Amino acid sequence: MNMYPLSKRLGLILGPLLFILLQVFQFNLISDKADIVIAVALWMIIWWITEAVSISVTALLPLFLFPLFKVMPIDEVGANYGSPIVFLFFGGFVLALALEKVNLHRRIALNIIRLTGTTPNKVILGFMLATAFMSMWISNTASAVVMLPIAMSVINLLINDADGFTKQDQNFALSVMLGIAFSANAGGIATIIGTPPNSILIGLLENEYNMEISFLNWLIVGLPFSVILITIIYFVLIKLFPNKGLEFGASKTVIVDELNKLGKLSPKERQVLVTFAVIVSLWIFRTVINGIFPKLGLTDTMISILGALALFTVPHKFNKGEFILEWKDTQKLAWGILILFGGGLALAKGMSASGIVDIVAETISKSEVSILFTASLLIFLMLFMTELMSNVALTAVLAPVVAGIAIGLEVPILYLLIPVTMASSCAFMLPMATPPNAIVFASGFVKVHQMARVGVILNLISVILLILMFQYILPLIF
Numbered sequence: 319m320n321m322y323p324l325s326k327r328l329g330l331i332l333g334p335l336l337f338i339l340l341q342v343f344q345f346n347l348i349s350d351k352a353d354i355v356i357a358v359a360l361w362m363i364i365w366w367i368t369e370a371v372s373i374s375v376t377a378l379l380p381l382f383l384f385p386l387f388k389v390m391p392i393d394e395v396g397a398n399y400g401s402p403i404v405f406l407f408f409g410g411f412v413l414a415l416a417l418e419k420v421n422l423h424r425r426i427a428l429n430i431i432r433l434t435g436t437t438p439n440k441v442i443l444g445f446m447l448a449t450a451f452m453s454m455w456i457s458n459t460a461s462a463v464v465m466l467p468i469a470m471s472v473i474n475l476l477i478n479d480a481d482g483f484t485k486q487d488q489n490f491a492l493s494v495m496l497g498i499a500f501s502a503n504a505g506g507i508a509t510i511i512g513t514p515p516n517s518i519l520i521g522l523l524e525n526e527y528n529m530e531i532s533f534l535n536w537l538i539v540g541l542p543f544s545v546i547l548i549t550i551i552y553f554v555l556i557k558l559f560p561n562k563g564l565e566f567g568a569s570k571t572v573i574v575d576e577l578n579k580l581g582k583l584s585p586k587e588r589q590v591l592v593t594f595a596v597i598v599s600l601w602i603f604r605t606v607i608n609g610i611f612p613k614l615g616l617t618d619t620m621i622s623i624l625g626a627l628a629l630f631t632v633p634h635k636f637n638k639g640e641f642i643l644e645w646k647d648t649q650k651l652a653w654g655i656l657i658l659f660g661g662g663l664a665l666a667k668g669m670s671a672s673g674i675v676d677i678v679a680e681t682i683s684k685s686e687v688s689i690l691f692t693a694s695l696l697i698f699l700m701l702f703m704t705e706l707m708s709n710v711a712l713t714a715v716l717a718p719v720v721a722g723i724a725i726g727l728e729v730p731i732l733y734l735l736i737p738v739t740m741a742s743s744c745a746f747m748l749p750m751a752t753p754p755n756a757i758v759f760a761s762g763f764v765k766v767h768q769m770a771r772v773g774v775i776l777n778l779i780s781v782i783l784l785i786l787m788f789q790y791i792l793p794l795i796f
Contacts, residue, residue: 329368351672366711374654377661399660403521409622410511414456450505462754489559502754533601597625662714682726709742744780747773
């Protein structure tokens with residue numbers, strides 16, 4: 319039986335203890351309400367960093383503490399846990415669930431790898447593209463889990479060939495593994511539903527500032543950034559870990575064999591594929607549809623729920639009452655992440671209602687700090703802090719503060735919030751930074767120093783790309 323680590327035991331006690339101390343010795347930092355919100359935020363941050371309890375359980379704290387200490391009534395706090403953004407992601411999760419249930423995500427991944435070619439570098443690229451594409455629609459963890467056994471099959475061909483596991487073979491294995499992990503992280507940036515921090519941001523903008531970023535608008539910014547980042551990752555990997563002289567034609571056989579195991583496209587897969595295509599098309603063309611039929615008032619959340627409903631209610635076999643998904647399938651749904659969204663939005667609402675965001679804005683507006691320097695520092699801090707704690711939790715805490723800083727600097731909040739939020743998905747240095755990093759590290763083909771060596775380069779490149787986005791790209795789009 320695993321011991322409960324000392325760091326978690328300390329965190330479990332320290333979080334509530336600090337909260338109690340701040341109540342007993344009232345420091346009068348800002349105001350009664352604001353001081354409570356700061357104390358709750360510190361408790362949540364300690365539990366989030368140490369993972370003393372599940373990060374989703376920590377997200378429930380505002381639901382109890384804010385009404386208890388009269389920060390907000392419980393119906394106002396509870397509304398954040400049922401925000402439209404929570405249901406947008408719920409619909410996205412259900413769609414991902416259907417893709418995984420009928421094995422369509424695996425078929426898509428294998429076909430992408432098959433199309434890219436069978437020279438070593440093309441195989442690496444194929445794995446990266448397949449992982450990134452899946453990560454746009456399903457969780458980055460699921461993307462990495464699907465790709466790992468396929469990658470292991472290809473690597474085993476090299477281990478078992480005549481010349482054994484040479485240095486070139488090792489470099490190839492390392493590139494494939496790191497390519498899968500890093501593409502899973504970078505691919506999710508491309509869409510609103512690709513990674514939870516994106517949704518935290520969208521929720522904050524809608525809840526606090528009545529601003530909407532549609533699925534298409536995010537895609538216009540997120541997809542090019544994701545493509546550029548994945549291209550850079552690919553070239554950095556093949557440069558740092560060259561596999562010159564490595565030849566194997568059998569990898570194509572492995573991919574074809576895996577596809578043959580799946581057989582022909584089944585009727586269930588077709589139904590899910592059609593549903594998936596319709597929902598994505600509706601997300602992309604929503605503004606056009608609303609322009610033609612203004613009374614419809616379609617939102618991304620409504621479209622997401624439509625997709626979920628279709629998968630539960632459109633019969634696959636009418637006579638047998640067979641559907642693509644049944645409610646019991648939702649046992650695999652990431653319910654904890656949905657609660658985490660709610661907790662993040664509740665914390666943001668608390669910061670806003672208690673005047674913390676206004677005070678941050680006022681303080682910044684009185685300072686003489688350069689806008690570009692502030693933006694660069696925030697991007698850098700977010701990116702390197704996310705190596706050590708959950709990017710969702712970090713975005714939940716920092717996004718409202720960053721909004722206050724943007725207001726203080728008199729910069730449109732989107733210009734600062736989008737790159738800072740994207741930075742939270744660019745953790746490439748450490749195995750514990752993201753689940754995909756941990757998954758490929760567990761394969762045994764990647765050592766910590768190798769991941770850190772590539773990761774630090776990619777982290778710094780990501781910072782530069784995001785600063786350029788802040789300075790030149792976002793002002794053109796928003």
